[in-house]
Amino acid sequence: MQPMKFVGPDIPSLADLQNCIHCGFCLPACPTYIATGQELESPRGRLHLIAAVRDGRIEATDRTLTHLDRCLQCRACETACPSAVPYGRIMEDARASIMANAPAAQPTAWRLRALALRHVLARPAMLRRLLALGRLYSRSGLQRAVRGPLRGPLRRLLPARLARLESSIPVLSAPPFRATGTLTRPAGATARVAMLLGCVHGEIYPNMHEATVRVLTHAGCEVVAPPAQVCCGALHAHAGDAETARALARRNIAAFEAAGLGGSLDAVIVNAAGCGAAMKEYGRLLRDDPRWAERAERFAASVRDVLEYVAGRDFAHDLGPVDRTVTLQDACHLAHAQQIREAPRLILRAIPGLRLRELRTPDRCCGSAGIYAFAQPELSAQILEAKMEDVARTGADVVCTANPGCTLQLQAGVLRAGLDTEVRHVIEVLDQSVRAGAGYAR
Amino acid sequence: MLHSRHMTRPEMPTNARAAAIEALERAVGAAHVLHAPEDLIVYEYDATIDRALPDAVVFPATAEEVAAVVRAANAHDLPVVPRGSGTGLSGGAVPVKGGVVVVLTRMNRIVEVDAANRIAVVEPGVINLALQETLAPLGLTWAPDPSSQRICTIGGNVANNSGGPHTLAHGSTVNHVLGLEVVLADGRIVHLGGRVADAPGVDLRGLVVGSEGTLGIVTQATLRLVPTPRAVRTMLAIFDTIDAACEAVSAIIRGGVIPVALEMLDQEIIRAVEPRIHAGFPLDAGAVLLIEIEGLAEAVAVEAEAVIEACRASGAREVRSADTQSERDRLWEGRKSGIGAIGAVTPAFYILDGVVPRTLLPVVMRRILARSAEYGFRCANIFHAGDGNLHPNILFDPQESGAIQRVLDLGGEIMRICVDAGGSITGEHGIGLEKRSYMEWIFTPADLAAMADVRSAFDDAGRFNPCKVLPGGHGCATGHADEVARHLATPGVYI
Secondary structure, three states: OOOEOOOOOOOOOHHHHHOOOOOOOOHHHOHHHHHHOOHHHOHHHHHHHHHHHHOOOOOEOHHHHHHHHOOOOOOHHHHHOOOOOOHHHHHHHHHHHHHOOOHHHOOHHHHHHHHHHHHHHOOHHHHHHHHHHHHHHHHOOHHHHHHOOOOOHHHHOOOHHHHHHHHOOOOOOOOOOOOOEEEEOOOOOOEEEEEOOOOOHHHHOHHHHHHHHHHHHHOOEEEEEOOOOOOOOHHHHHOOOHHHHHHHHHHHHHHHHHOOOOOOOOEEEEOOHHHHHHHOOHHHHOOOOOOOHHHHHHHHHHEEEHHHHHHOOOOOOOOOOOOOEEEEOOOHHHHOOOOOOHHHHHHHHHOOOOEEOOOOOOOOOOOOOOOHHHHOHHHHHHHHHHHHHHHHHHOOOEEEEOOHHHHHHHHHHHHHHOOOOEEEEHHHHHHHHHHHOOOOOO | OOOHHHOOOOOOOHHHHHHHHHHHHHHHOHHHEEOOHHHHHHHOEOOOOOEOOOOEEEOOOOHHHHHHHHHHHHHOOOOEEEEOOOOOOOOOOOOOOOOEEEEOOOOOOEEEEEOOOOEEEEOOOOEHHHHHHHHHHHOEEOOOOOOOOOOOEHHHHHHHOOOOOOHHHHOOHHHHEEEEEEEOOOOOEEEEEOOOOOOOOOOHHHHHOOOOOOOOEEEEEEEEOEEOOOEEEEEEEEEOOHHHHHHHHHHHHHOOOOOOEEEEEEHHHHHHHHHHHOOOOOOOOOEEEEEEEEEOHHHHHHHHHHHHHHHHHOOOOEEEEOOOHHHHHHHHHHHHOHHHHHOOOOOEEEEOOEEOOHHHHHHHHHHHHHHHHHHOOEEEEEEEHHHOEEOEEEEEOOOOOOHHHHHHHHHHHHHHHHHHOOOEOOOOOOOOOOOHHHHHHHOOHHHHHHHHHHHHHHOOOOOEOOOOOOOOOOOOOOOHHHHHHHHHOOOOOOO
């Protein structure tokens, strides 16, 4: 490919870049720096590369783009940074400024990735057709044949790469969650909230949505799901497709306004940390669009992660025991992007009988990072391996997280490491406790 | 490709360069050499404002590989600049004359911990905090604790004779290194000092500690460990003015108590740190002192009373005690994030490192603040007050015309204020590139000539970290201002 420059409306700003003083405090927080020991794979190094491209000191060659590509966008560096460098948005801006080049000039892998995201995630019909294949794989028994009870013999016949890929396919045996409209209206409800269903989420992890609805009911909420909602656009923004991200944001804002946002609605509830983080940034995403900027700000201000929201309500009444040893993997876009760390712990500690064993590094990325596990399989696998060692050390029989991407990755990790650990969203474990409670009526 | 107008020095001829890179690849393996221009650019900086591009970056894994790199550099007449995590604060790892940057982070093994004899043997790339975490369960610690300890390397600590808040009680790195394995400029691997204090013969170990990569490259260090204290008390004293806080520093020590740490943060720093770290520093305070006492529980209680009394007598508004480990960690997090937090409130800043006699702190601080105001710059102060080790930070906008030159002028004047007060030009950050021109303020020509002789004895060709520590040198700029002007006077270079 030809070396490129940053172009378009999203060129990283000087003010953002200048916050970096090169102190290096981000290095030990960065999973790719930890894995490689290379300044080029560190936040400080990547910021310097971005600044150099921005100023025309270097052009973005294949090599340089590879370093930008290897960033997980986990934003652990933002937590570590004493000078508040907005790394996540600098990286998104940089990627968008590459993708704003003419399509023919864009790096092939980047262009294909954007195309795939635009035509699959942003289009439910296409996504469902694709997932139907996965469902066939799960329901035909082929998946079970590969993974066990024999577990091994058939798997060992697969080449290493394919085996790794196979372990990333979720078990798609349950029917998808596609309900919209009013999902629950408990007597004496004291709040009315609208739920984001997400693009992949309800298709592969329907139980997370069911659990979310039951827990919100338990916490006295009426829950609706606006029918016109679409994918949140997080992955598009991460991949530099700012245009698609903005288009999706506008559709979601309109869809949730139709469900009462700005009026009868108390909050937009998201049970995927990555989606929640992106939706809290709709205001910035649409800041230059005079017709949408204000509406986007209002929307962003009403977004709550389900754990953040539930922890702030009366949820701890009538909980039943859950006799499990649980460890918690902080979803990066919950802990680092939204700075929510206490809520999941507060919820888990409130569950009778549950034993919480912390990981050594609970807020270090598992290597999932949206589509990173597929785009950078080697590095992702290396990061996941370290994570599974940490999980195994706790002796937990459940590893909890708060994002479908992390769930997918951790399930693959469990499979590869041969552990018996179950992977659950925190809300599913709370749901289990709610259902085991004395007051629960079916 | 790099645009030539931004290159900091003439490029090597292409064939000479290719031959040199081939030799380096033979020394450490091609996978561990970087030479593409767009890769080298992330090795043009450390944590200061200085910038210069290397010709190649190598990542050796053993002392033998380091020696092979040195021999290859000699054969191709390339300067050699060692580097750890690149957190230095004097331009020490910036390759001003180009050449080979030797990154030592792959050499990160803790080779041995001998708890009974309180000795640790480590490779230079071990992170300071990683060592502390290994030692903690054994009830031991390695005393040097720079604010960058979560990422700075032991090799860097040795090269810069680093200090930290606890230097007040324990002394700087040189007091905590028993022996070194060093690669010399001719590629020999030698062992200096040993496993016990006061090894016989000429103390070359002491010479190498703090030599900033000019005498040799440390490939292994034998460290002296100290036991973790039985009891610790961390206090926060809050003052309305910097003056009163400075006064309290002298009063505490006059009262016969030597805290293990005695740190000052002024209002500029407090307002940068507090919104991010929530350490509990009051935003309306003129200054706070962070004071730590350690020892046996009974002694700590008595000494804490004396400290509180001294602070009150000097006009402290309030003295708080951290009751829990997490409160204590929070206060230290606030202190150690202090320098970095300045980045959030200014486009750029220039950190200084000077030493003055403790008793002159109030008058020196007044002079520094007055001079900064005359220049029209804000000055933020966060420093090791107990040993008079100042860190004034000049806040500025590099895009403003002439700002960099005026900042460097003010920096020189502040250093002069320290020297005139009977102090020195560095407490712990090293001389590096930044302060070599100030060495003449402290040492006579004869003193400096003696140092230059030592350097020549180790490295006659002057290939090890050229243009650092000592003033002058073949082909080096005459002062830091010239150096910076040469490297930074290009638009769009970030500081």
